[in-house]
Amino acid sequence: MDEPGYTDAHPQAPPLARMAIAVLAVIGLLVSGYLSLYKLGVIGGLTCQVGSCEQVQASPWAVMLGVPVSLWGAGAYLTLLVVALLGLKRRYVDERWVALVLFGVSAAGVAFSGYLTYIEAFVIEMWCQWCVTSAVIITLIFLLSIPGLNRAR
Amino acid sequence: MPRPAPERPRRSSLTPFYVILGLVLLAGIGVFLANRRGPGGGGGGNLVNKPATLAPLTNEQLQRVQGISRGRADAPITIYEFADFQCPHCAEFATLLEPVIMERLVDTGKARYVFYDFPLGFKWSWLSARAGRCANAQGKFWEFHSLIFARQQEWAFAKDPVDIWGPLAQQVGLDQGKFEACVRSDQFQKDVTESSMLGSSLGVGGTPTLFVNGRRIETPPTYAALETELRKIAPGAFEGTPAAAPAGVPAGPVAPAAPAATAPQ
Numbered sequence: 202m203d204e205p206g207y208t209d210a211h212p213q214a215p216p217l218a219r220m221a222i223a224v225l226a227v228i229g230l231l232v233s234g235y236l237s238l239y240k241l242g243v244i245g246g247l248t249c250q251v252g253s254c255e256q257v258q259a260s261p262w263a264v265m266l267g268v269p270v271s272l273w274g275a276g277a278y279l280t281l282l283v284v285a286l287l288g289l290k291r292r293y294v295d296e297r298w299v300a301l302v303l304f305g306v307s308a309a310g311v312a313f314s315g316y317l318t319y320i321e322a323f324v325i326e327m328w329c330q331w332c333v334t335s336a337v338i339i340t341l342i343f344l345l346s347i348p349g350l351n352r353a354r
Numbered sequence: 355m356p357r358p359a360p361e362r363p364r365r366s367s368l369t370p371f372y373v374i375l376g377l378v379l380l381a382g383i384g385v386f387l388a389n390r391r392g393p394g395g396g397g398g399g400n401l402v403n404k405p406a407t408l409a410p411l412t413n414e415q416l417q418r419v420q421g422i423s424r425g426r427a428d429a430p431i432t433i434y435e436f437a438d439f440q441c442p443h444c445a446e447f448a449t450l451l452e453p454v455i456m457e458r459l460v461d462t463g464k465a466r467y468v469f470y471d472f473p474l475g476f477k478w479s480w481l482s483a484r485a486g487r488c489a490n491a492q493g494k495f496w497e498f499h500s501l502i503f504a505r506q507q508e509w510a511f512a513k514d515p516v517d518i519w520g521p522l523a524q525q526v527g528l529d530q531g532k533f534e535a536c537v538r539s540d541q542f543q544k545d546v547t548e549s550s551m552l553g554s555s556l557g558v559g560g561t562p563t564l565f566v567n568g569r570r571i572e573t574p575p576t577y578a579a580l581e582t583e584l585r586k587i588a589p590g591a592f593e594g595t596p597a598a599a600p601a602g603v604p605a606g607p608v609a610p611a612a613p614a615a616t617a618p619q
Contacts (some may be wrong), residue, residue, distance in 0.1 A: 231383070242531075
């Protein structure tokens with residue numbers, strides 16, 4: 202790899218929090234991708250051991266600005282994954298924008314997931330296990346993005 | 355003495371991390387493929403063909419359980435039917451007697467007809483009940499109900515009956531895509547379960563079971579037998595109308611409670 206790595210000469214280790222963010226973003230991408238494939242009609246049904254996933258997905262809150270909410274989520278997780286991976290490179294590790302994008306995107310994700318969870322709990326009174334999983338993942342990513350803010354120049 | 359070559363700085367490589375990331379991705383895709391349910395139906399294995407897990411309903415809740423209604427809300431006679439789309443006797447009743455009941459009683463304003471799901475233990479009992487509700491959601495319950503009963507033998511043992519119901523749905527003017535998506539979801543599972551609970555609370559054991567103005571009656575073998583029964587229960591509804599034909603069917607036992615009032619949907 203041409204990219205300079207972390208060496209004894211540059212002993213600062215790759216931030217573990219960013220690694221964790223990348224792993225969580227992959228899981229989030231899988232979850233939101235699965236819901237998107239259902240919503241777009243590529244797959245015929247959702248595996249749902251807990252709750253009423255398909256009814257939740259059929260509700261008006263599953264679409265925002267004409268695009269399935271799950272697809273917005275997939276876009277957010279993809280952004281987080283790419284930025285977290287870039288943020289592991291020596292060249293970008295201390296870049297302020299990397300920390301800000303991870304923090305900002307995940308903060309927006311937490312706010313939106315919170316709203317959707319409220320809708321599930323109090324408006325449609327049905328749960329979708331995948332939506333809850335995604336809400337947990339984005340919350341963890343948000344928490345993990347906070348230390349990066351101090352690290353950034 | 356030659357100087358030792360400077361040691362190459364050791365890299366704290368990210369390779370193990372990338373391997374872990376790749377494994378997570380592959381595991382996720384593997385889980386997805388293992389649980390995939392194709393749009394054409396994967397043999398019906400994941401179709402929701404069972405009751406919802408619900409706590410027993412209170413009397414008030416039972417009174418609110420909705421059937422699917424046809425005819426004038428203020429008709430002097432209300433006929434409630436508890437039926438299962440896969441029950442052969444129901445199919446016989448629906449194809450032979452119901453059209454006459456609709457024509458002579460419901461369409462003339464003498465009676466209101468209310469259909470309640472009472473899925474028995476046939477292969478697709480619960481799924482077909484949900485399919486009926488999905489048709490009702492698009493306002494074509496009665497059309498679909500007649501067709502699904504008439505074609506019962508074609509789908510009763512199908513691996514994936516939704517593939518057969520889809521074209522039937524389209525035939526009666528339903529949006530086939532919406533209908534199939536509904537049947538392949540878990541929509542109306544709760545409604546069908548509540549309907550079944552209502553039937554059980556009224557002592558329904560088999561299908562079709564009929565109630566007329568709250569009285570349970572034996573399933574009549576002919577329209578004439580039914581009309582004879584109805585004339586006993588609600589004579590006012592037939593004032594000035596000659597009897598259909600002589601028949602001597604005895605009155606059925608009185609139902610333990612009248613089914614809930616239903617609103618047309």
